[in-house]
Amino acid sequence: MKIVILNGSPKGDLSVTMQYILYAKKKIPEHDYKILNVAQQVNNLVKNDEKLKEFLEEIEGADAVIWGFPLYAMLISSQFKRFIELIFEKNLTDAFRDKYTMSLMTSIHFFDNTAEHYMHGICDDLEMRFVDFFSADSWDLLYPKERALWIQFIRIFFEAVETKVPTLRQYPQITTKEFDYLPGEIQNGEKKVDPGNKKIIVVSDSTDENTNLGKMIMRFQKSFSKNIEVINLHDIDIKGPCLGCVKCGYNHECVYSGKDGFQEFWEDKLMKSDVIIFAGAIKDRFLSSTWKMVYDRAFYNTHTPTLIGKQMGYIISGPLSQIPNLKEMMQAYVEIQMANLVGFVTDEYGDSSEIDALLHHLAHKSVKYAELNLIKPQTFLGVGGTKIFRDDVYGRNRFVFLADHEWYEEHGIYDTFPQNDKRAAEMNKKLIPLIKIDKVRNKMDFKQEFLKPFKRVIEDPRK
Numbered sequence: 397m398k399i400v401i402l403n404g405s406p407k408g409d410l411s412v413t414m415q416y417i418l419y420a421k422k423k424i425p426e427h428d429y430k431i432l433n434v435a436q437q438v439n440n441l442v443k444n445d446e447k448l449k450e451f452l453e454e455i456e457g458a459d460a461v462i463w464g465f466p467l468y469a470m471l472i473s474s475q476f477k478r479f480i481e482l483i484f485e486k487n488l489t490d491a492f493r494d495k496y497t498m499s500l501m502t503s504i505h506f507f508d509n510t511a512e513h514y515m516h517g518i519c520d521d522l523e524m525r526f527v528d529f530f531s532a533d534s535w536d537l538l539y540p541k542e543r544a545l546w547i548q549f550i551r552i553f554f555e556a557v558e559t560k561v562p563t564l565r566q567y568p569q570i571t572t573k574e575f576d577y578l579p580g581e582i583q584n585g586e587k588k589v590d591p592g593n594k595k596i597i598v599v600s601d602s603t604d605e606n607t608n609l610g611k612m613i614m615r616f617q618k619s620f621s622k623n624i625e626v627i628n629l630h631d632i633d634i635k636g637p638c639l640g641c642v643k644c645g646y647n648h649e650c651v652y653s654g655k656d657g658f659q660e661f662w663e664d665k666l667m668k669s670d671v672i673i674f675a676g677a678i679k680d681r682f683l684s685s686t687w688k689m690v691y692d693r694a695f696y697n698t699h700t701p702t703l704i705g706k707q708m709g710y711i712i713s714g715p716l717s718q719i720p721n722l723k724e725m726m727q728a729y730v731e732i733q734m735a736n737l738v739g740f741v742t743d744e745y746g747d748s749s750e751i752d753a754l755l756h757h758l759a760h761k762s763v764k765y766a767e768l769n770l771i772k773p774q775t776f777l778g779v780g781g782t783k784i785f786r787d788d789v790y791g792r793n794r795f796v797f798l799a800d801h802e803w804y805e806e807h808g809i810y811d812t813f814p815q816n817d818k819r820a821a822e823m824n825k826k827l828i829p830l831i832k833i834d835k836v837r838n839k840m841d842f843k844q845e846f847l848k849p850f851k852r853v854i855e856d857p858r859k
């Protein structure tokens with residue numbers, strides 16, 4: 397069979413993910429494997445129709461397509477995302493229809509689930525026959541058991557292609573409805589929000605006031621009694637996307653530092669604001685690849701949060717409620733930054749006065765929260781994600797991410813290791829021997845016992 401691999405790594409042939417393919421090729425040599433470095437060559441594909449045609453012919457001639465990619469900021473790299481956009485923009489979907497497919501991703505398992513959902517959704521949109529995904533830890537191939545598992549998996553995939561197994565569409569098509577948002581004037585009785593000394597910033601990939609997004613941003617601006625800053629990402633000098641070189645791991649210094657304006661934008665604009673609103677229009681099952689590039693380039697801070705304590709919100713044009721995966725990423729991003737999610741406003745329900753009210757409320761709430769410095773507790777997304785980072789930076793990847801390690805040490809991140817919890821250690825020392833005594837355990841009423849310390853809080857007038 398002819399297997400085409402769409403390589404989503406900006407590193408091209410130097411991709412770790414592609415080593416899994418090379419290993420499969422070694423172990424199962426009877427197939428013809430063709431790797432296309434689409435992410436690395438995306439600029440060329442955008443500009444050069446001949447090159448794009450060449451790649452497309454390979455895809456058309458394939459028995460199966462593998463989307464092979466590294467995780468980049470909870471998703472795929474901006475370059476790979478741009479390639480996907482190109483397929484839809486240039487109406488090249490025919491080449492993919494009915495092709496058997498799977499995704500192979502490598503990562504440290506930090507939000508590999510969201511990347512998987514996205515990729516599967518795109519395959520469904522392309523009407524491909526999605527068989528399964530394989531999410532490997534970057535280093536898995538170095539271990540015999542994991543190598544064997546990968547080969548077992550890919551053999552089953554090849555069998556599925558040969559025997560033409562039935563596949564199920566998992567993600568319903570996204571539907572959009574035509575709607576022109578008509579922002580209303582601020583009503584006489586409606587009080588403008590005084591930002592006080594709080595710095596509010598809106599960042600968007602479009603401020604075109606002929607679009608719903610542009611109009612929503614404008615209406616949001618008008619909610620305030622003072623001017624707030626709106627930054628169009630296209631006005632920032634961003635020389636290019638993240639290249640995955642990880643030079644930033646040592647000192648949080650990007651290879652583009654001093655060569656473009658990204659770091660300045662991040663540090664002088666975002667990091668100096670109190671309220672940050674990200675605004676964008678949905679493109680396929682995420683925002684635009686421009687937005688994705690921003691998320692990827694922000695990785696120069698690697699695993700160190702830089703927006704701690706900020707109030708963050710999203711103004712989105714498009715059917716966000718149909719893509720819970722996107723909402724999850726947006727929420728996770730805020731939580732991982734140790735910031736606070738104020739909320740989302742979208743235009744998807746098609747009611748202008750409701751959008752006006754929601755935007756006004758977002759303005760009001762974000763300033764109020766900023767004044768109170770209110771940061772809600774993290775959910776599983778922030779708690780779990782932070783622990784993955786902590787363990788990886790403390791352990792096997794410390795030498796790569798020394799800047800994170802130093803920051804984690806200074807900021808007590810390692811204090812959260814459970815073995816450093818003195819209270820828990822004392823409690824366990826006292827209670828475990830007791831609980832091992834049958835008579836004590838059988839008499840113990842856990843429901844009552846668990847409530848005892850809470851009761852002390854409730855009943856204490858000073859607390």
Ligand SMILES: Cc1cc2nc3c(=O)[nH]c(=O)nc-3n(C[C@H](O)[C@H](O)[C@H](O)COP(=O)(O)O)c2cc1C
Nearest residue numbers: 405411412413466467468469470503504505506534
């Ligand atoms: C910019 C950037 C963002 C990343 N984001 C994630 C992430 O969100 N989750 C994760 O588990 N790994 C993340 N990683 C780690 C890579 O996914 C991992 O190292 C991968 O194996 C690299 O594969 P490649 O060599 O094929 O590009 C990121 C790496 C880079 C450079």
